[in-house]
Amino acid sequence: MNRQTQHPDRPLRADAERNRTKILEAAAQVFAEQGLEATLDEVAAVAGVGVGTVYRRFPDKESLIGTLFDNAVDEIANLAHSAATRTNSWDALVWFLEEALQRQCSNRGLRDVVVGSPYAVDRMAEAKRRITPSIKFLVERAQRDGFLRDDVVGGDIPVLEMMISFLGNLTSTSAPDLWRRYLTIVLDGLVVARTEPSPLQAFPRHDVVSEALHSVHRHVGRAT
Amino acid sequence: MNRQTQHPDRPLRADAERNRTKILEAAAQVFAEQGLEATLDEVAAVAGVGVGTVYRRFPDKESLIGTLFDNAVDEIANLAHSAATRTNSWDALVWFLEEALQRQCSNRGLRDVVVGSPYAVDRMAEAKRRITPSIKFLVERAQRDGFLRDDVVGGDIPVLEMMISFLGNLTSTSAPDLWRRYLTIVLDGLVVARTEPSPLQAFPRHDVVSEALHSVHRHVGRAT
DNA sequence: TGGAAACGGAGTCACACACTCCGGTTAGAG
DNA sequence: CTCTAACCGGAGTGTGTGACTCCGTTTCCA
Numbered sequence: 001m002n003r004q005t006q007h008p009d010r011p012l013r014a015d016a017e018r019n020r021t022k023i024l025e026a027a028a029q030v031f032a033e034q035g036l037e038a039t040l041d042e043v044a045a046v047a048g049v050g051v052g053t054v055y056r057r058f059p060d061k062e063s064l065i066g067t068l069f070d071n072a073v074d075e076i077a078n079l080a081h082s083a084a085t086r087t088n089s090w091d092a093l094v095w096f097l098e099e100a101l102q103r104q105c106s107n108r109g110l111r112d113v114v115v116g117s118p119y120a121v122d123r124m125a126e127a128k129r130r131i132t133p134s135i136k137f138l139v140e141r142a143q144r145d146g147f148l149r150d151d152v153v154g155g156d157i158p159v160l161e162m163m164i165s166f167l168g169n170l171t172s173t174s175a176p177d178l179w180r181r182y183l184t185i186v187l188d189g190l191v192v193a194r195t196e197p198s199p200l201q202a203f204p205r206h207d208v209v210s211e212a213l214h215s216v217h218r219h220v221g222r223a224t
Numbered sequence: 225m226n227r228q229t230q231h232p233d234r235p236l237r238a239d240a241e242r243n244r245t246k247i248l249e250a251a252a253q254v255f256a257e258q259g260l261e262a263t264l265d266e267v268a269a270v271a272g273v274g275v276g277t278v279y280r281r282f283p284d285k286e287s288l289i290g291t292l293f294d295n296a297v298d299e300i301a302n303l304a305h306s307a308a309t310r311t312n313s314w315d316a317l318v319w320f321l322e323e324a325l326q327r328q329c330s331n332r333g334l335r336d337v338v339v340g341s342p343y344a345v346d347r348m349a350e351a352k353r354r355i356t357p358s359i360k361f362l363v364e365r366a367q368r369d370g371f372l373r374d375d376v377v378g379g380d381i382p383v384l385e386m387m388i389s390f391l392g393n394l395t396s397t398s399a400p401d402l403w404r405r406y407l408t409i410v411l412d413g414l415v416v417a418r419t420e421p422s423p424l425q426a427f428p429r430h431d432v433v434s435e436a437l438h439s440v441h442r443h444v445g446r447a448t
Numbered sequence: 449t450g451g452a453a454a455c456g457g458a459g460t461c462a463c464a465c466a467c468t469c470c471g472g473t474t475a476g477a478g
Numbered sequence: 479c480t481c482t483a484a485c486c487g488g489a490g491t492g493t494g495t496g497a498c499t500c501c502g503t504t505t506c507c508a
Contacts, residue, residue, distance in 0.1 A: 013506060016454060039496060041457095050456035055498065115394065149421040152409075155430055159391065163406060166390040167383065170339065182387060185376075189413030193420055197373040206379055237475060237484060263465065265488095274487035279467065 020057050022047040027064055028071075031109030036065060036117050038109075065109070065119045072110055073127040076100050080134035090147035093138050094187060098180075100161060105168025105179050114162060128158075149192050160186060175204050244281045246271040251288055252295075255333030260289060260341050262333075289333070289343045296334055297351040300324050304358035314371035317362050318411060322404075324385060329392025329403050338386060352382075373416050384410060399428050 012020065026047035030038045040061055044051045058064040083096035104110055113120050136154035143150055164186065168179035181201045188198050236244065250271035254262045264285055268275045282288040303323050310316035328334055337344050360378035367374055388410065392403035405425045412422050 013453060015506065019454085037496095040498085041496075044457090051498080052456055052500085053454075056454070061497070151421060151424045153427045155427060155433060156405075159402075159433065160406065160409075162394070163387055163391045167387045170386070178383075181380075182384065185384075185413040186410060187413070189409040189411070193418060195417045197375060197416065200375045203377045203379060209379060209383065239475070240485060243486085264467085265465080268488090275467080276469085276487060277485080280485075285466070 016057075019047070019049050019053055023049065023054055023057060023064075024067070028068055031065065031068060032107040035108035036112040036119055040064070062119045065113070066123060068109065069113055069120050069123055069127075072103070072107070073123075073130065075103065077130050077134070080131055080138065084134055084137055084141075089138070089142040089145045090191075093142045093148065096135075096138060097157070097161065097183065097187075101164055101168065101179060101183060104161060104165035106172055106176070108169050108172075111165060111169050131158075146192060148190055152190065171209070175208050177201065178204060178209070240281075243271070243273050243277055247273065247278055247281060247288075248291070252292055255289065255292060256331040259332035260336040260343055264288070286343050289337070290347060292333065293337055293344050293347055293351075296327070296331065297347075297354065299327065301351075301354050301358070304355055304362065308358055308361055308365075313362070313366040313369045314415075317366045317372065320359075320362060321381075321385065321407060321411075325388055325392065325403060325407060328385060328389035330396055330400070332393050332396075335389060335393050355382075370416060372414055376414065395433070399432050401425065402428060402433070 011017075023043065027043045030043050030046055034042075040054050041051050043064075044054045047054070054064070058067070079096055079099050083092045083099075086092035086095065113124065132154065135157050139148060139152065139154045139157060142148035143152075164179050164183055167182060171178045181203065184198050184200050188194060235241075247267065251267045254267050254270055258266075264278050265275050267288075268278045271278070278288070282291070303320055307316045307320035307323075310319065337348065356378065359381050363372060363376065363378045363381060366372035367376075388403050388407055391406060395402045405427065408422050408424050412418060
């Protein structure tokens with residue numbers, strides 16, 4: 001039974017509203033760090049409230065994640081839109097990728113949604129519908145201006161983003177900017193032509209990279 | 225208790241040996257398709273034997289996965305080694321990436337090990353030790369010959385492979401060759417300079433891509 | 449100040465899997 | 479052919495996990 005809508009519209013009591021906010025913030029942080037596998041108990045702990053309180057505001061885990069996801073999509077949609085207002089079409093595309101990736105790379109929860117965790121499956125469709133047109137515009141404009149190779153397509157951009165952000169998620173704890181190095185390489189592959197490579201951010205010490213890979217262990221279960 | 229080593233060396237009975245092989249083949253297939261989360265019950269079912277039989281040959285899940293992983297590493301090490309014997313240094317590097325990725329992209333289990341599933345953690349170190357030198361050679365030779373940009377490093381190759389193979393894993397069921405498109409772009413980013421883009425494989429219909437993303441659902445649990 | 453609204457968090461429940469156990473079957477040595 | 483050690487199947491066990499509920503207590507605010 002859904003407890004939160006006795007009178008659908010009555011505003012929440014002050015403390016309740018305060019807690020709702022704390023929960024949302026905590027959830028954003030916890031899911032970003034741990035992915036959607038994180039427990040609502042943990043979210044509650046970080047928010048400094050009891051689990052009961054979480055369930056009083058959000059009927060179930062999915063709806064909490066949904067709210068969060070909608071916010072994230074809003075943000076990215078805005079990014080794409082405001083990139084479109086920039087004058088230099090190549091810089092606009094690069095800027096969009098950098099900004100979007102910065103968010104995606106530090107948000108494991110977002111990845112989980114995209115990869116198809118059962119939470120918020122249908123919201124993905126809506127998200128794509130909202131973002132696709134802006135990206136298409138960015139791509140085609142950069143092509144008209146002779147920056148971007150002609151054989152790529154709007155749909156390639158999300159795929160490339162996904163590809164890079166996986167890497168980012170994996171290394172986010174110990175080499176949080178490593179993904180930029182590979183974005184540069186990809187961008188050098190997207191440009192129509194070039195006479196020399198763009199400068200790359202330094203490659204981290206090997207132990208950092210491998211440690212990064214193995215610091216993932218959320219669930220060290222069963223295999224002890 | 226470990227049941228399989230009564231007399232460490234005695235050869236297995238004919239039927240037992242036959243089953244061991246069936247189990248190994250089934251496990252390779254199942255883990256490649258589903259990742260390491262797959263159940264040994266499922267492996268047994270595919271192999272056409274009972275779970276008990278699986279546990280009689282392999283003391284636990286980890287050791288079965290370990291055996292499989294060692295095989296996969298062998299294969300990739302051989303690839304790297306035999307790439308080194310090729311005369312054209314750029315073609316050698318590209319060939320290695322294509323071959324290695326073809327394997328990694330169709331093997332979700334491999335990804336799980338690399339990403340740090342608790343199975344076979346220490347085997348990773350050994351694997352890296354074996355493969356790293358050959359890759360270093362491939363990279364530096366291609367740089368000396370003026371093909372590969374100078375600012376990349378041996379360690380970049382596994383990272384790029386990882387990045388692309390995530391994508392591959394995600395789309396392996398419905399667009400099994402999609403990763404090649406993005407490998408081409410990355411390679412165009414790795415080359416020292418170029419006057420035009422390399423030809424790209426066609427971009428699939430949009431519905432294929434998104435369906436690909438959402439066909440992943442291994443565990444549709446809890447979120448119904 | 450009364451009572452509706454909100455709170456906390458121990459407890460419930462359902463499920464998922466790695467692994468075991470044992471009664472029945474079979475290979476293959478003598 | 480026979481006999482037994484080796485092998486087999488798969489129902490069952492044990493453990494862990496995590497979403498969600500319940501209810502006695504506390505807090506807001508009219």
